[in-house]
Amino acid sequence: MVFDLLRRLTAPNPEPLPYDDARLALAALLVRIARADGDYAGIEKTRIDRVLAHRYDLSDPDAQQLRAEAEALEAEAPDTVRFTRAIKDSVPYEDRLHVIEALWFIVLADGTRDSEEDSLLRMIAPMLGVNDRDSNLARKRVEASHPGA
Numbered sequence: 001m002v003f004d005l006l007r008r009l010t011a012p013n014p015e016p017l018p019y020d021d022a023r024l025a026l027a028a029l030l031v032r033i034a035r036a037d038g039d040y041a042g043i044e045k046t047r048i049d050r051v052l053a054h055r056y057d058l059s060d061p062d063a064q065q066l067r068a069e070a071e072a073l074e075a076e077a078p079d080t081v082r083f084t085r086a087i088k089d090s091v092p093y094e095d096r097l098h099v100i101e102a103l104w105f106i107v108l109a110d111g112t113r114d115s116e117e118d119s120l121l122r123m124i125a126p127m128l129g130v131n132d133r134d135s136n137l138a139r140k141r142v143e144a145s146h147p148g149a
Contacts, residue, residue, distance in 0.1 A: 026091075030051060030102060033106050038116070047105055088129050103124065108139075
């Protein structure tokens with residue numbers, strides 16, 4: 001499944017992803033943002049599991065399994081652009097705002113805005129078609145609903 005998705009993501013003109021593949025691409029993007037600072041901490045893994053469980057109505061073991069598949073995909077994937085393009089093409093704008101919130105939730109997991117994670121998120125948002133204003137509002141919503149996030 002991972003290698004088939006990689007093949008489709010790297011195709012010259014990829015088709016919109018089916019639900020399961022879009023879900024895996026989003027999970028891989030969450031893993032990528034968590035790994036951006038070189039410290040893929042347990043709190044980030046836990047938060048990714050929470051995001052996936054909530055977003056896709058998964059049990060804890062199923063969310064952990066999806067994260068494990070996403071870790072494999074993220075490790076093999078060549079660049080962030082293909083993830084974001086696949087998500088942008090497969091997810092309506094309102095849901096992409098929720099993706100940005102999920103990314104901020106991961107970035108803020110350790111209580112700090114690490115410069116590498118912050119920079120990557122600032123690059124990802126426009127690739128998802130989300131402007132800086134909406135991304136900042138998403139960050140503020142995460143900070144307000146998860147103090148110390």
